Amino acid sequence: MNDALDSGASPENGSDEPLVLDYTVVKDDFTRAGEASGDVKKKLRMAGINPAAIRKVSICMYEGEINMVIHADGGGIRVEIYGDRVRMILKDKGPGIKDVDKAMQAGWSTASEEARNLGFGAGMGLPNMKKNSDSMDIQTVIGTGTTVTMVVNY
Amino acid sequence: MTVKDLIDSGEFKIINDEGDTAAEITDVFCCDLLSVAMAHAPGGSAWVTVMANMNTLAVASLTGVSCVILAEKAEMDEMALSKARQQEIIVLATDKPIFKAALTVYGKLAK
Ligand SMILES: Nc1ncnc2c1ncn2[C@@H]1O[C@H](COP(=O)(O)OP(=O)(O)OP(=O)(O)O)[C@@H](O)[C@H]1O
Numbered sequence: 047m048n049d050a051l052d053s054g055a056s057p058e059n060g061s062d063e064p065l066v067l068d069y070t071v072v073k074d075d076f077t078r079a080g081e082a083s084g085d086v087k088k089k090l091r092m093a094g095i096n097p098a099a100i101r102k103v104s105i106c107m108y109e110g111e112i113n114m115v116i117h118a119d120g121g122g123i124r125v126e127i128y129g130d131r132v133r134m135i136l137k138d139k140g141p142g143i144k145d146v147d148k149a150m151q152a153g154w155s156t157a158s159e160e161a162r163n164l165g166f167g168a169g170m171g172l173p174n175m176k177k178n179s180d181s182m183d184i185q186t187v188i189g190t191g192t193t194v195t196m197v198v199n200y
Numbered sequence: 201m202t203v204k205d206l207i208d209s210g211e212f213k214i215i216n217d218e219g220d221t222a223a224e225i226t227d228v229f230c231c232d233l234l235s236v237a238m239a240h241a242p243g244g245s246a247w248v249t250v251m252a253n254m255n256t257l258a259v260a261s262l263t264g265v266s267c268v269i270l271a272e273k274a275e276m277d278e279m280a281l282s283k284a285r286q287q288e289i290i291v292l293a294t295d296k297p298i299f300k301a302a303l304t305v306y307g308k309l310a311k
């Protein structure tokens with residue numbers, strides 16, 4: 047996840063250089079999940095971004111981060127903070143998502159018993175991400191992994 | 201009612217009171233499913249739940265609830281406790297079931 051910034055990053059809005067943050071997410075590390083979202087929240091606050099937008103970014107990040115921990119084998123998150131928006135790219139190694147339309151439905155979940163015991167598995171994570179982002183894209187390859195890209199405008 | 205007022209009522213055990221005890225409690229919210237709480241817990245609310253782990257604290261912090269109330273004798277382990285202190289999330293506890301715990305807070309809010 048430390049390779050150079052994807053050069054295809056929205057060229058039409060490319061006039062402002064983003065602040066780039068990189069995080070590593072570890073499989074099954076339930077206890078540290080949420081640290082990346084917490085850190086981004088702190089940085090956005092310091093940048094004076096409006097609280098409603100910060101809440102949206104936090105929700106998107108946290109739900110995505112948890113999914114990488116409980117459904118995949120971990121991966122990396124890149125956050126790009128621009129003057130008018132935040133772009134989050136969550137890339138995991140993992141099983142991929144067989145049926146994205148189904149996964150997007152509220153209440154649909156394959157969460158493990160362990161994850162459910164911790165309070166996950168309502169099947170609301172992806173719908174939350176969709177609802178709180180201004181755009182969301184899921185690229186998934188079965189047996190390889192999933193990349194979720196979300197943008198929140200301020 | 202502030203978080204301090206709720207603490208001072210003596211109805212709840214104090215698990216962590218290092219944080220913003222002057223915060224106003226605006227509402228009461230009950231849910232154990234974290235992504236539902238993430239979506240719907242109102243900022244400033246007292247969140248009543250039986251989930252007492254690190255992820256509860258992450259959701260509490262991201263939603264900006266005024267305090268977490270652990271119902272049904274739910275207990276936090278040492279690691280979660282130190283995270284609550286570090287993140288300054290007020291955590292209270294009770295033996296009562298969720299509904300009764302929430303009702304207790306609600307009764308005080310209404311006054
Ligand atoms: N990164 C991922 N890799 C593989 N599968 C995923 C990934 N993210 C989501 N899924 C699949 O999509 C389903 C729905 O995800 P969603 O986040 O909406 O619900 P959940 O994680 O099961 O429960 P909740 O988020 O409410 O705790 C998951 O149960 C899982 O099958």
Ligand SMILES: [Mg+2]
Binds near residue numbers: 109167235
């Ligand atoms: Mg999820």
